Amino acid sequence: MTQMTEAKKGNITPEMKAVSKYERIDVETIRRKIANGTIVIPKNVNRDTDVRGIGSGLSTKVNANIGSSSKIEDKDLEVKKAKLAVEYGADAVMDLSTGPKLNEFRKAILNAIDVPLGTVPIYEAGAHTLNANKEIIDMDEDLIFKVIESQAKEGVDFMTLHCGITKELVPKIQAQKRKMGIVSRGGTFLASWILHNDKENPLYENYDYLLELALEYDITLSLGDGLRPGCLFDASDIPQIQELVNLGGLVKRAQAKGVQTMVEGPGHVPLNQIQANMELEKTLCHGAPFYVLGPITTDIAPGYDHITSAIGGAIAASSGADFLCYVTPAEHLSLPSLDDVKEGVVASKIAAEAADVALGIDRALEREKAMAEARRKFDWDKQFDLAIDKSKPRLYKNKCKIDDEEMCAMCGEFCAVKIAKDDF
Numbered sequence: 012m013t014q015m016t017e018a019k020k021g022n023i024t025p026e027m028k029a030v031s032k033y034e035r036i037d038v039e040t041i042r043r044k045i046a047n048g049t050i051v052i053p054k055n056v057n058r059d060t061d062v063r064g065i066g067s068g069l070s071t072k073v074n075a076n077i078g079s080s081s082k083i084e085d086k087d088l089e090v091k092k093a094k095l096a097v098e099y100g101a102d103a104v105m106d107l108s109t110g111p112k113l114n115e116f117r118k119a120i121l122n123a124i125d126v127p128l129g130t131v132p133i134y135e136a137g138a139h140t141l142n143a144n145k146e147i148i149d150m151d152e153d154l155i156f157k158v159i160e161s162q163a164k165e166g167v168d169f170m171t172l173h174c175g176i177t178k179e180l181v182p183k184i185q186a187q188k189r190k191m192g193i194v195s196r197g198g199t200f201l202a203s204w205i206l207h208n209d210k211e212n213p214l215y216e217n218y219d220y221l222l223e224l225a226l227e228y229d230i231t232l233s234l235g236d237g238l239r240p241g242c243l244f245d246a247s248d249i250p251q252i253q254e255l256v257n258l259g260g261l262v263k264r265a266q267a268k269g270v271q272t273m274v275e276g277p278g279h280v281p282l283n284q285i286q287a288n289m290e291l292e293k294t295l296c297h298g299a300p301f302y303v304l305g306p307i308t309t310d311i312a313p314g315y316d317h318i319t320s321a322i323g324g325a326i327a328a329s330s331g332a333d334f335l336c337y338v339t340p341a342e343h344l345s346l347p348s349l350d351d352v353k354e355g356v357v358a359s360k361i362a363a364e365a366a367d368v369a370l371g372i373d374r375a376l377e378r379e380k381a382m383a384e385a386r387r388k389f390d391w392d393k394q395f396d397l398a399i400d401k402s403k404p405r406l407y408k409n410k411c412k413i414d415d416e417e418m419c420a421m422c423g424e425f426c427a428v429k430i431a432k433d434d435f
Contacts (some may be wrong), residue, residue, distance in 0.1 A: 013229040014054070016045035016269035026052050030064035030155040034374055044068070051271040051299040053103065053127040053231040057325070058166030061125045065273060066300040068370050071328040071363035073100060074129070074302070074336045076355050078107035079116055081138075083346055086116050090123045092352045097124050099356040100399065101337070103169070105129040109138055109196075112346045118165065124422040127168040129233060132158045133197045147200050148207040155213055158222065170230055171275065172221065173197040173237035174214040175257035181205050184238065184250045185429045191241030194278070198237025218261060222268045231271040233302060234258045242310050246280045247288060259295035266297065273334065276327075280306035285323060289331035302334040303327050307342075316342040317351075317358040326357055328366030335359045353400075360399045387428060389417045 023042050030052060031038035041064060044050040050066030058251050065072050075096035077089050093104050108116045113135055135158045140150045159170065177192055179200055184193065193199045200274050201212050214221060229325065239256045240246040256365035258274050264270040264422055274296045277288055285306055292301045305320035306327055312319050320338035328335060339355035341348040347355065367375035378397060395405045411420035418426040 012056070013028075013226060013269050013271060015044050015048070015266070015271050016226075018042045019269060026054055026062045029062050030069075033277075034064060034069050038067065040068070045271075047298070048266040048272065049300070050275055051231050053129070053169040053271070054229060055163065055166045055168045056227075056229050057164065058121070058128075058168060059125070060127055060168065063127065065102075065302075065334045067298065069333070069364050070374055071332070072102040072334045073105040073356065073359040074105055074334060075352060075359075076105045076336060077102040077120070077347075077352065078105075079110040079113065080108075080346060081110045084110040084112055084116075086112065086119055088349070089116055090119050091346070092349060093120045093124050095349055096337075096352055096356050097126055099353055100360045101126065101356050102244050102413055103127040103129060103321050103334075105131075105171075105390050107131060107134065109134050111138065111142065113138055117162070117167075121166055128166075129169040129171065130162055130167050131171040131197055131235070132162055133173065133200055135162070137196075137200055138416070142289065146372070148203050150200070150204055152213040152217075155218065156224070159221070160224055163224055163230050168231060169233050169273075171197065171233045171235040172214055173176055173201050173235040174212065174218060174221070174261050175234060175254040176201050176205070176212055176230075176237045177215050177257060178209075178211045180238075180250065180253055180257070183253060187248055187250050189241075189245045189248065189250070191245055193238060194241030195235065195237045195239055201237060201271060216262075218264065222265055222270050225270045226268060229271065231273065232265055234261060234272060234274045236275040236277060239276070239304070240280065240297045242246055242279050243281050244311040247284050251277060251292070255292060256297055262296045262299045266299075273302050276301050276303040276332065277306055277309060278304040280308065280323060282308050282326065283319070285326045286330040289327055293331050300333040301327075301331060302336065303332045304336045305338050307338065313343055314340055316340065317355045321358040324362035325365040329362055329369040332366075335363055336356075364399065387432065389428075391416070 027041045031041050048403040050064050052064050054062050078090040105115050106120050136155045238250040262272050306323035307319045308323040309319050316338045317340050324335045337355040339351040341347040341351045382397045395401050398404050417429050
């Protein structure tokens with residue numbers, strides 16, 4: 012049983028009811044859109060979570076990536092990051108751990124949070140391969156599927172799987188002569204494996220078996236963009252679009268089987284190409300929910316990529332993207348700290364809110380109206396409560412204490428709202 016198979020039968024599940032209540036949308040609308048593949052509810056049958064719907068007509072959701080590397084492993088820190096991300100509004104968390112203890116990390120994170128958890132199984136398969144003193148290009152095909160099944164049994168709710176990189180596509184990547192080549196780790200693993208083994212991508216060749224596993228545990232497939240652009244000059248090129256075409260066919264096959272599916276989208280995209288990229292995905296991938304990293308809109312702001320990605324994320328979500336993967340200030344530089352995680356989540360939540368207002372999402376419009384009323388009334392506590400980051404504005408307000416609560420230190424007695432509140 013999956014949410015999609017039940018929806019196709021006309022059945023309404025408890026998870027559909029929960030999404031309906033959260034979004035304030037009729038549950039029959041939710042059911043119908045799950046049935047046609049334009050909404051997904053990532054929830055493994057082996058795990059209880061505070062579910063969220065992702066897709067058409069719903070509020071924009073935010074994901075936070077965490078996880079160790081082979082160079083830095085601190086389980087307690089990664090669990091704290093996961094909890095902090097949820098505290099500041101992340102709707103889902105992805106564990107991208109690649110260190111030797113990644114299994115231990117994943118289980119700890121699964122137990123620590125009650126939002127959907129995603130993974131990239133090929134990272135674990137790659138780690139096992141390296142630990143066996145082999146190269147990534149020597150990765151065993153069966154190992155990939157054993158890892159997927161093992162993580163499914165543990166309760167992972169959605170998985171990034173790079174199924175769209177095919178043997179036919181690899182020469183086109185080489186011919187393109189990209190400035191940044193392939194920047195997706197999973198994409199690199201598979202493209203290199205295909206090239207050196209002269210064989211088809213196992214995830215593509217054995218896609219029907221993958222669908223059987225997803226169907227058994229109700230894993231939401233997040234079809235990965237292994238050829239996403241790693242710089243602005245590689246955006247919207249032939250390999251990226253060809254992979255998207257491949258994913259469109261795989262989406263259709265998954266939906267026919269009753270497997271929930273979303274599609275991952277580009278990372279570095281100029282402002283003037285974002286809307287077209289969103290519309291193209293929706294067309295080629297049959298309206299499947301779109302999950303985007305950023306997009307990052309300039310490559311010359313390392314240390315500030317939470318801002319560059321929030322700019323792109325707002326445009327993307329207002330143009331059709333449904334799920335924003337946060338980017339932290341540490342992007343391209345290091346593992347994020349706790350502060351980086353907070354900044355990344357807040358920036359993505361700002362982008363999501365801006366998009367939802369533009370889209371006329373009721374929840375967003377109600378929050379914005381409430382904030383306006385609180386500001387007019389000088390209700391500081393209400394303003395802090397409504398804020399995405401509830402602590403930072405309070406700190407700023409308390410920096411400069413003044414006797415009159417009906418003003419702040421910025422305008423003082425020249426406060427326009429106070430002067431005119433009885434007249435307008």
